[in-house]
Amino acid sequence: MRKYILPVVAMVSLSAPARAQKENFVSLAPGTSEQQIIQKAANIVPTARQLRWQQLELTAFFHFGINTFTGKEWGDGKEDPALFNPTALDAVQWVKTMKDAGFKQVIITAKHHDGFCLWPTKTTDHSIKSSPWKSGKGDVVKEVAAACKKLGMGFGVYLSPWDRNASVYGTDAYNEFFVKQLTELLTWYGKVDEVWFDGANGEGPNGKKQVYDFNRWYKLIRKLQPQAVIAIMGPDVRWVGTESGKGRRTEWSVVPTNNLDQDQIAAGSQQGMLFKPQSDMTGSDLGGRDRIATAKGLVWYPAETDVSIRPGWFYHADQDEKVKTPKELMQIYFTSVGMNSVLLLNVPPDKRGLINESDVRTLQQWSRMRKELFKTNLLAGAAITCNNGVNTAALLDGKDATYFTTRGGDTATTLVFKLKQPRTFNAFSIQEDIRIGQRVEQFSVYYKQDGAWKPFVQETTIGYKRLLHFDPVTANEIKIEIESSRLNPTIASAGLYFYEW
Ligand code: FUL
Numbered sequence: 001m002r003k004y005i006l007p008v009v010a011m012v013s014l015s016a017p018a019r020a021q022k023e024n025f026v027s028l029a030p031g032t033s034e035q036q037i038i039q040k041a042a043n044i045v046p047t048a049r050q051l052r053w054q055q056l057e058l059t060a061f062f063h064f065g066i067n068t069f070t071g072k073e074w075g076d077g078k079e080d081p082a083l084f085n086p087t088a089l090d091a092v093q094w095v096k097t098m099k100d101a102g103f104k105q106v107i108i109t110a111k112h113h114d115g116f117c118l119w120p121t122k123t124t125d126h127s128i129k130s131s132p133w134k135s136g137k138g139d140v141v142k143e144v145a146a147a148c149k150k151l152g153m154g155f156g157v158y159l160s161p162w163d164r165n166a167s168v169y170g171t172d173a174y175n176e177f178f179v180k181q182l183t184e185l186l187t188w189y190g191k192v193d194e195v196w197f198d199g200a201n202g203e204g205p206n207g208k209k210q211v212y213d214f215n216r217w218y219k220l221i222r223k224l225q226p227q228a229v230i231a232i233m234g235p236d237v238r239w240v241g242t243e244s245g246k247g248r249r250t251e252w253s254v255v256p257t258n259n260l261d262q263d264q265i266a267a268g269s270q271q272g273m274l275f276k277p278q279s280d281m282t283g284s285d286l287g288g289r290d291r292i293a294t295a296k297g298l299v300w301y302p303a304e305t306d307v308s309i310r311p312g313w314f315y316h317a318d319q320d321e322k323v324k325t326p327k328e329l330m331q332i333y334f335t336s337v338g339m340n341s342v343l344l345l346n347v348p349p350d351k352r353g354l355i356n357e358s359d360v361r362t363l364q365q366w367s368r369m370r371k372e373l374f375k376t377n378l379l380a381g382a383a384i385t386c387n388n389g390v391n392t393a394a395l396l397d398g399k400d401a402t403y404f405t406t407r408g409g410d411t412a413t414t415l416v417f418k419l420k421q422p423r424t425f426n427a428f429s430i431q432e433d434i435r436i437g438q439r440v441e442q443f444s445v446y447y448k449q450d451g452a453w454k455p456f457v458q459e460t461t462i463g464y465k466r467l468l469h470f471d472p473v474t475a476n477e478i479k480i481e482i483e484s485s486r487l488n489p490t491i492a493s494a495g496l497y498f499y500e501w
Contacts (some may be wrong), residue, residue: 003219010104020047022043024044024045024046024047024297025044025299025300026044026297027297028040028295028297028298030319034293035195037293037295038289038486039486040298041254041292041486042438042487044140044298044437045300045436045437046253046302046433046435047236047300049228050300051434051435052227053193053194053229053236054434055464057104057342057343058102058104058342059104059106059107059154059194059304059342059343059344059345060103060106061107061109061306061345062094062106062108062109062310062346062347063109063308063315063352064109064118065109065111065112065116066079066083066084067112068086068314069083069472070083071316073203073312073313074113074114075116077113077126077166078165081116081127081128081129082130082131083131084133084475086126086133086352087352087353088353089133089138089352090138090353091140093355094106094144094147094349094354094355095147095150097347097355097360097363098347098363099152100363100367100419101103101363101364102367103153103345104154105154105156106144106154106155107196108127108140108141108155108158109158110157110185111158111181112160113163113164114164114165115160115164116165117181117283118139119141119184121180121184122136122180123181123184128140131386132303132493140391141157141189142188144148148189153187154193154194155191155193156193156194156195156228157185159185159195159196161178161197161233162200162201162202162204162210163178164202164204165202167206168276169204169210170206170207170210171204171210173187175213178212178213182217182220183224185227186220186228188217189200191227192228193227193228194228194231195221195225195228195229195230196231196232197214197217197233197234198232198233199233199239205494212233232304237301237303237304237342238301238305239281239306240305240306240336240341241282241303242282243307245307245331245341245343247341248285249284249339249459249460249461250285250349250461251339251340251461252285252286252287252288252291253287253302253434253464255299256286256291256292256294256298257288259294263399264279288441289441302341303340304341304344305335305336305339305341305343305344307332307343307345308346309345309346309362310322310324310348313346313348315348317351321358322381323362324362325362326362326365326501327501329345330366330370330501332345333366333370334468338467339466340438340462340464340465340466347359358478369499372499374429374495374497377495378419378425378495378496378497378498379396379419379495380396380420381396381419382396382419382420383417385412385415386414386415389404389405389407389413390404390406390407391404394491394492395415395491395492395493395494398493400492401438402492403432403433403491404489404490405488405489405490406489409486410488411487412481412485413483413489414480414481415479416477416478416479417478419475419478420476422475423474423476424473425472425473425498426472426499427467427468427470427497427498427499428457428467428468428497429465429466429467429494429495429496430494431464431465431466432462432464432489432491432492432496433490433491433492434464437490438463439485439487439488439489440461440462440489441460441483442459442460442483442484442488443480444457444459444480444481445468445480445481446477446479446481447473447478448479449478453479456470456473474500480494
């Protein structure tokens with residue numbers, strides 16, 4: 001189901017007048033020049049919760065529910081709860097599988113479109129309470145939350161706004177019902193790090209569609225779990241626009257907001273607004289100069305790439321042979337994390353209530369491949385020259401909190417790395433320090449061969465992380481050219497790697 005983008009709430013201090021510095025939002029007065037807009041965009045930064053989320057890099061979805069037992073992708077809400085009966089459910093196995101594969105946070109589908117609840121909600125009988133599993137005394141959400149706590153992993157909930165079972169769906173009472181469900185999830189299970197709302201808005205059992213009260217739900221989340229990011233149909237995290245694992249080459253985390261007059265949220269220091277129409281969400285460049293030149297406001301609204309390890313979101317035994325290979329996952333890693341987004345990989349538990357052996361195997365192999373690939377930064381120990389650079393050492397110190405920049409606000413620069421000996425490499429990594437902002441618009445990387453510089457990377461944005469994979473190159477000198485940047489570039493790290501897969 002496509003996601004429909006609705007209200008975006010930016011965190012902004014209403015008492016801080018049009019101050020572009022260190023906010024995740026700025027409104028632009030009519031008449032602001034293009035140059036001023038570019039500068040303001042370059043100074044927008046993530047909120048603390050957005051930064052934490054971005055640094056996770058890898059998060060996982062567990063699609064699990066009544067569909068696991070009916071073989072469907074979308075249940076119609078008429079399923080008999082008696083069908084829900086996992087024989088060996090082990091949430092620690094789910095969470096540990098993901099942790100071992102390098103993931104930092106998981107999200108459980110507490111309720112999918114069929115309305116069946118995986119926790120003993122007081123709002124409806126259409127839940128595990130009415131199932132034979134643990135004689136109706138079980139609680140999947142609780143088990144996942146406890147496993148996350150035990151293993152030191154972030155915990156998130158997916159609660160589908162679309163509910164094909166609730167009799168009140170399509171009436172005002174549904175928003176009330178939804179608030180109750182959300183309140184249970186946000187108060188019964190300890191810390192919640194992410195709340196994921198899908199945009200699907202179909203008909204309920206009475207044939208009516210619901211007008212979702214998103215702003216009320218956001219306020220509730222901010223009140224009960226202020227550190228949680230609200231994803232997709234929410235203010236903190238944006239859908240990348242595909243479900244293939246492929247993000248966009250030019251991925252700006254700062255995007256325009258418009259219709260600033262709409263949906264003001266009174267509570268605290270929040271201001272609501274509507275993002276531009278949903279058609280914008282799948283464009284090839286959402287935040288480039290052309291896009292922001294006419295904006296009324298700008299917001300840090302980073303992309304999340306959601307994709308399933310299998311063809312379906314839910315487990316189907318006949319897809320055991322269609323689990324993505326370690327190579328395919330590596331490709332996805334490069335086009336999601338490596339394209340300035342967070343990867344949200346779905347790994348659906350099977351009918352037993354376990355992550356299936358085929359999925360575990362591919363995750364383990366992919367994780368080993370990543371470890372091998374990033375084991376040695378071949379740039380380490382290189383002599384760096386840059387005639388307008390400050391703090392070149394930060395590029396190779398392995399620390400996030402230090403960065404290289406240029407003197408006097410220069411927006412272009414050239415860095416030459418001389419290695420101690422020729423090296424062969426086939427991957428390149430570069431990161432901006434997004435706590436300062438996202439700035440780079442165009443960069444290239446060259447290697448020296450027979451005295452001449454040859455380009456092997458020619459790209460646009462960097463953002464939190466950019467990863468490139470290419471045919472092996474052997475050289476002992478390489479050159480990074482930042483050709484264009486919105487303000488002085490602030491680069492946290494650079495690396496060259498070699499691993500064949
Ligand atoms: C979609 C839903 O319709 C799918 O079933 C799945 O949950 C996916 C993550 O979001 O829009």
